[in-house]
Amino acid sequence: MSRGRHREYSEPEGEQKKFSFGESMKKAGRIFKFLRPWRTQFIIGNILLLISSLATMTFPFLMGKLIDTATSKGIGTLFTDTNTTALILMGILIAQAVISYFRVSTFATVTEKAMGNVRTALYDKLVTLSIPFFEDRRVGELTSRSTNDVDQLEDMLSDTLPDFVRQVVTMILGIVFIFIISPKLTLLMLATVPVLVIVAMIYGKFIRKLSKERQDALAASNVVVEETIHNIHTVKSFTNEAYESKRYRSNLDKVIQTGIRGAVNRGAFSTFLISGLFGSFVLVLWYGATLMKAGELTAGTLTSFMFYTGFIGGAVAMFGMLFGRLQKTIGASERIFEILDERGEILMPEQEAPIQKINGNIEFQDVRFHYPTRTDVEVLKGISLKANKGDKIALAGHSGAGKSTIAQLILRFYEPGSGNLLVDGIPAQQYDLRALRHNMAIVPQEVILFGGTIRENIAYGKPTATDEEIIAAATRANAWQFIAAFPEGLNTVVGERGIKLSGGQRQRIAIARAILKDPAILILDEATSSLDSESEKLVQAALEELMKDRTTFIIAHRLSTIRNADVIYVLDKGRIAEAGRYEALVLTEGGIFQNLLQLSNSGQLTVDR
Template identity: 35%
Template sequence: MTEPAKGTRKLSTLLQLVQFLSPYKGTMIAAAVALIFTAAITLSVGQGIRIIIDEGFASGSQQQLNRAVVILLTLSFLMAIGTFIRFYLVSWLGERVSADMRSAVFSNIIKLHPSFFEDNRSGEIMSRLTTDTTLLQTIIGSSLSMALRSSLTLVGAMVMLLVTNLKLTGMVLACVPLVLMPIILYGRRVRNLSNASQDSIAHVGSYAGEIIQNLKTVQSYTREDFETKAFDVEVENAFLIARRRIRQRAVLMAVVILLVFGGLSAMFWVGGNDVINGTMSGGELAAFVFYAIMVATAVATISEVWGELMRAAGATDRLLDLLHEDSLIVEQQDQILPLQGAARLHIAGVSFSYPSRPEELALKDLELDVEEGKSLALVGPSGAGKSTVFELLQRFYDPQQGRILLGGQDIRALPSRQLRQSLAVVPQAPAMFTADVAYNIGYGKPDATEAEIIAAAKAAHADEFIRRLPQGYQSHLGEQGVRLSGGQRQRIAIARAILKDPNILLLDEATSALDAESEYQVQLALEELMHNRTTIIIAHRLSTILHADQIAVMEHGQVVARGTHQSLLASSDLYQRLARLQFQDEAVA
């Protein structure tokens, strides 16, 4: 994802929000009618003031005064009704569009290729989903409405000024360019600083999220003070940028106010002389002052809102970047394809390098074949490409060369849903969601019944410890399953895989970090899960290798040897070394 140059972010970016506003044409029309109605009533108030002064005060008639006051009260009542309708509808639109954009952006993010998140921090993305959409809601529901209302009253008040007094109107028009000039000049600076401020706030959120996520590591290395100071530096940088933005906006507002009220003072002097000379009535001057104040207020409001609209343009840009980001994994079709031998895997001549490291091959001319119902263990030193095989099998990435066949079909021709429903993965560190046990087990099969969830838990040797939890299957696990031990999390993950009932099982050695008792329980669950399933295992322990039908030894992204444990001990120097170093403790035991 590339960030647009700050100078290219323009107010026209907001026009792209039309796609989110268009489903609510009726609401927009009603809000526009209320806006025009309220502006017209507001402009009519000036004439009410003229009538009160010229026909009420000047005539000395109580009846005329009463009539003028009734007219003014009626206009005030209508203005209040119109304002209520306008405020409600526009605020509703702001909330609705913000919610729709947040949903649309998240819907696109969740389908993106994993390499996107190698270059983009999750904290910054979360900031865009929350801070930027909230800003957008404020702009549409408040600032944009204020800008439109001020623009209408500005035009209407200028027309009424022309009708009321041509000479004084000329003075007002002469002041308008003087007021607009600083708005344009300072507006550009405010826009750039607003974009920088949004970026700095996103960086603060991203930094905090990373530290909180790794809080145990921070505390175990006693880095609390360091991280606190580092976070303070990030916060202070964001504050300094925000302070510069606020200063520019304050200067803009001060200059506009000075010019506007300076012009009003000059107009008062000229108009006051006309009233004294009898060429203008007091009511006309009062009405003119009212409209002039409306013009001044409208210009001041537009100058203030301008900075907010620029911030909204930046926020819209950032959100549209995420919304329009394309996944590198291109779906070819949606229909389910028939598979011959649905659980047979064949990797043919696959070469692959990660997008973030295009010059470094993670796999090179890889050849692997796993018969249906058989198991294959992958062994090799760190960086040999074992985990990359799992990434490609799940189609998180596509290889640059070669093919991966499932049941005789290239997985690139299969809908991702069909492919991934055929697979289940049990990683070393399984993902746990901040929900209850039943939700975590049933995650791969949302329509599973309670009985099916319990049966899967029993098959995974997890039912016993689950029932000992405070609320059993309704017990919440905390963030990332923090309330469970490592072995318990593994068995929950295995139960999840059993419930999914996949054709192919991918095991990233689920017992490598467990104590003996937990490993025994997990191994029992794995044997249940692997029964009659095509299984590929990233192996770290001798016990896993001994149970595998075949073992593939990988080095530098290639298979350098293949066979059984005994045959490889006799034929592969690398396997002998791995067995001696990696598995010697178990062999001794």
């Protein structure tokens, strides 16, 4: 249904935090750490910015002077000759343009590099975080942090910050200049223009809010249209056309009401802008003209004054916007640092270190466990089981009994709540996590390949593998035959932009990957949906090859791979209810295993008695 559809992650409005300048600056300051490697360029960029801002502030002054040259008598001296003044103005203009070029490119380069490092740091942290971290968060939220939030930081460093410096310079120098030109006119200007600019901004924000309300109302009414068309059969079979029409109309009424409110306010805003804001300019100009008449100002100085007034008005407006942008950036950096400050479960190795080999003896001793997101539900209630090196252990049980949970604990995606998990007789926590997982491989239920070539997908199990090793693994996994049949062989691209492999083919690629990894412990999450019999046979043979000499845990969904298991543990609501070999369990009258077999309607599972 359209309501449940994926939405872009955005900060919930109610969660916007109170803005505290000092605290926020401290947080934003951490971002500068990422600039450290390029601090010289960053400082040069700031110096260039300061020079170009100063140069801009000379324009109104020189333009005023240029106008005054028309009535000036002294020829040839600085600012009294029209041509000389125009040339100076042009010279500064060109210098400012060149400086701006270097300033913008310096800032952009530094920011790109720094943000590249932020993105890498964020990604490196994300992939090393534990599974419970990902369970607490939505994918959209996490991807938004590494894209939108970093984009916002980038904007701050390349635009917001330089704009801020420029506006500060404009404001301070502008007020100093106009004070020198005319203190009286300055006081009148300061009492009117900035005040009205601030009012205009607040009003503008209110109007934007109204237009967003209308957008939201329109989106809600479109949901009705989508739902109705989607479920047109239901609507018609219930003859609810009139009901839906009424529902749509009532939604649309909200759109119209908010639309009209917005329109009325936009009209009032225009009136205010023309009469209030521009009126204040006229007021200043009128008073300026009066002073000019009295001989206190020249035409040129009044022109300079009016330009500076425009600059200052613009700066006040910009401050409001910059403040909003700064607040957003603080939010973005907070979210980024929240991830960066998380403790990863493993450290990214500087270089590949030799990995300790394990034998593959696994023992659960009275393990109890609940998922961090559901502390009230105990999923494993005292599991004790043992697998010796090379054993094939099957985990059977109804859906939700806890089979996959046991596998997740072996992989140490989670830690047991109580009890012990021993690997080769040593508590699993005492192992280096990377080393432990290096000795394990999983063939998941539903194999999703990475976008890339078949070679890359198989070599995922051992990135240093040679082509010979990859082909050998693919052959053992019964995959080489179909790979070799592709014109591009191992270079065949799979995934979204490549060819689509069948379920059985994908499984055999995953098996080849696991063979290449050569783990001591293997976890097979048996596919729930059945493959066609030919494919099933190939996959089964590949699995047999893979399981040789490894401790294997089979999460049995269809019970098709577990006839030869050394021990089948039958789980029931987080407890081991039955354990033994297939032949024995089948004979346990009224047992859960028997019940499972009866329920299984795959046809292959005829009970051998």
